[in-house]
Amino acid sequence: MSQFSESDYRPEVLVVTPGIGEAGLALAYIRLHDPAVDGPLKDQYDRVIAISSRCVHVGCPVRYVAAAQSFVCPCHGGVYNFRGIRTGGPPPRPLDRFYTLIRDDRVWIGPRYSVNDELRRFSPRAPGEPLDGIGQFLYPATPSTPPAPSQAKS
């Protein structure tokens, strides 16, 4: 917990699918919940924010640029603000997130989920699928088995 702050993201490599090498890894940008930015806590999974680096346009890896407090995608110019909400370019929704839980002063990372522009949670959607308005009905979640929770690997 002491490695994370409210004002900056820390990149962490996650083991999403064990046993398949680099193909099973994902990158998450992690920070603590900030009531001034994020509003009141929704629940116990909201105390730590873990944002997926996978762009929701077609899946390129985004990079967090601290000076601009934005996530930037190199492929087609997608830009997301500090909270991962799209502010420019073609992505159709905010960046996906991972469930988080604090136990024994450590951060545990759970399955990925998708969010709409109000950061309401939805089961994971594929890149390119919007979640606002009629989009949430046009692109229902595809059935899948959620991966086992993994711990940040440093």
Ligand code: FES
């Ligand atoms: S993949 Fe990120 S903007 Fe296209």
